[in-house]
Amino acid sequence: MAEHDNEHLGTGTRLVGVGRRAAWTGTADHPGAVVNPPVYRASTHLYPDMAALRAHPANEDGKFYYGRRGAPTQWALAEALTALEPGAEGTVLYPSGVAAIMGALLTVLRPGDVLLMIDNAYEPSRAMGRGLLRDFGIETRWFDPADVDGFAAAICERTKAVLLESPGSLTMEVCDVPALSAAAKARGVTVVLDNTWASPVGFPALKRGADIAIMSLTKHVGGHSDAMMGSASAGPEWCKRLRVRAQGLGNVVSPDDAALMLRGLRTMGLRLAQETASALAVAEWLETRPEIAKVLCPMLPGSPGHAFWARDFSGGCGLLSFVLKGGTSAARDALIDALALFGIGYSWGGFESLATPVDPAPIRTASAWPLPGLDADDRFGVRLSIGLEDAGDLIADLEQALRVWSAAA
Ligand SMILES: *Cc1c(COP(=O)(O)O)cnc(C)c1O
Numbered sequence: 001m002a003e004h005d006n007e008h009l010g011t012g013t014r015l016v017g018v019g020r021r022a023a024w025t026g027t028a029d030h031p032g033a034v035v036n037p038p039v040y041r042a043s044t045h046l047y048p049d050m051a052a053l054r055a056h057p058a059n060e061d062g063k064f065y066y067g068r069r070g071a072p073t074q075w076a077l078a079e080a081l082t083a084l085e086p087g088a089e090g091t092v093l094y095p096s097g098v099a100a101i102m103g104a105l106l107t108v109l110r111p112g113d114v115l116l117m118i119d120n121a122y123e124p125s126r127a128m129g130r131g132l133l134r135d136f137g138i139e140t141r142w143f144d145p146a147d148v149d150g151f152a153a154a155i156c157e158r159t160k161a162v163l164l165e166s167p168g169s170l171t172m173e174v175c176d177v178p179a180l181s182a183a184a185k186a187r188g189v190t191v192v193l194d195n196t197w198a199s200p201v202g203f204p205a206l207k208r209g210a211d212i213a214i215m216s217l218t219k220h221v222g223g224h225s226d227a228m229m230g231s232a233s234a235g236p237e238w239c240k241r242l243r244v245r246a247q248g249l250g251n252v253v254s255p256d257d258a259a260l261m262l263r264g265l266r267t268m269g270l271r272l273a274q275e276t277a278s279a280l281a282v283a284e285w286l287e288t289r290p291e292i293a294k295v296l297c298p299m300l301p302g303s304p305g306h307a308f309w310a311r312d313f314s315g316g317c318g319l320l321s322f323v324l325k326g327g328t329s330a331a332r333d334a335l336i337d338a339l340a341l342f343g344i345g346y347s348w349g350g351f352e353s354l355a356t357p358v359d360p361a362p363i364r365t366a367s368a369w370p371l372p373g374l375d376a377d378d379r380f381g382v383r384l385s386i387g388l389e390d391a392g393d394l395i396a397d398l399e400q401a402l403r404v405w406s407a408a409a
Helices: 011-017 050-054 072-084 097-108 123-130 148-154 177-186 236-248 255-266 268-287 306-312 329-338 391-408
Strands: 090-094 114-118 139-143 159-165 190-194 212-216 230-234 292-296 319-324 354-358 381-385
Touching: 011 072, 011 255, 011 268, 072 090, 072 230, 072 255, 090 097, 090 236, 097 123, 097 159, 097 190, 097 212, 097 230, 097 236, 114 123, 123 139, 139 148, 148 177, 159 177, 177 190, 177 306, 230 236, 255 268, 268 292, 268 319, 268 391, 319 329, 329 354, 329 381, 329 391
Parallel strands: 114 139, 114 159, 159 190, 190 212
Antiparallel strands: 090 230, 212 230, 292 319, 319 381, 354 381
C-alpha cells in the first residue's frame, strides 16, 4: 500500500497526489474518472458468489469485506497518511485523536508493564495513565521533557513504552526526540509519539526515531473545525498489530468524515505555512510587550527546545502560548473575553483563531513550572491557535486586549 516513491517531491505536490488511486476514484472501465473517492456509505459489503465469500481477502485495507473495515473513502485517507509519513507501512484510522493514542498504547502494553510519559503531555493523555491504563494494571510514570539522562535512568525491566509529545501542546517545549528514542530503543522500549503539532509535513516522526506516529486529524488535517478523527502510522513491526487491536476495539470512522479529512489534507500545507508565518509574527510582537513574561513558540529563538526545533523540524504551525507578567486569573479572563477575533474553545488547527487559558502547574508532576527563570507570580498562561485571519488584525486585537488586562491586573 505504501507510496514511498514520493519523497523526492515537494510537500504541496505530495499533499495533492497522495491516496488518489485510480481504482478508488472511478470504475473498472473508467479508472480515475473523478478527482476524489466517492463517499461509500456501506455497512454490508456484497460478494458475487460463495466462492468469493470463501476466498475473502486478507485483513488489510484495499479489500471489500465488511463495513467495519472501511471502503475506498477510508482506505484513500489511510493510504494518503501512510504516503506522507516516511518509514510508514500502514496507517490505522480512529474516531478521535484520543482513541488513536489509547489504541496505540493498548497495542503495545500489557498488565504489569510500565509506561513512561513525558511531563508536557496533553492532559487527556495524562488522564489515561491515571485512569484506564491503571485500571488495567499498567503503571504510568512521568519524566522531565528536558532530561534525557533522567529518562534513560527511569527505564526499568518492566518499561515497555514511552509516550512523547513534542512540542507539548500546552507549554510548547520541544524535546530531543532522536536522543530519547535512541535511549528507549537501546532498552527495547517502544516509542509512541503524538505528532499532532507538526504533522508529518513539519516533522517526520518515524524517521526521527518514533515507532508509532499519532495524529489528531481533528486539528490540522481536518482544518475546518467540523470533524474529529485520529491516526496511527507505523512501520512493518507495528502496523498489523495496531490494525488488529483497533478492530478488536471496534474502531470505525465514517466515510463522510474521511472525505472531510481528505478535503482538508489537500490544503494542509498552505494552511500550515500561513499559520506558521502569522504565529511567528504574533510571537515576535508579543516578545516586545512589557505585559508578557515569556512567549512559548517553538519557532521563536529562546523558546524552550527551540534548538531541537531548528535541528529536527522543517515546519511549524499556529499553536503557541504566552505567560503574563504577574496579574490574576480574573485579569487573564478579562483579556480573553476582550479578544474580538479569537474564539474561546478547546481545540486548534482550524482556519479560525482561538484562545484558551493555560495553567500547567497543577498537572505537571516531574518538571518545573513556572519554567526556570520565571517569577513565581508569572503563572497565568494563554494559548493561541493562530488561524488564517491577517496577522496584523490579530496583533491589533491582542494589543487592545492587553490594555484591558493591564487595567484589570
Ligand atoms: C486534540 C489533541 C489530541 C486529541 O485529539 P481528539 O481528536 O480531540 O481526540 C491529542 N493530542 C493532542 C496534542 C491534541 O492537541
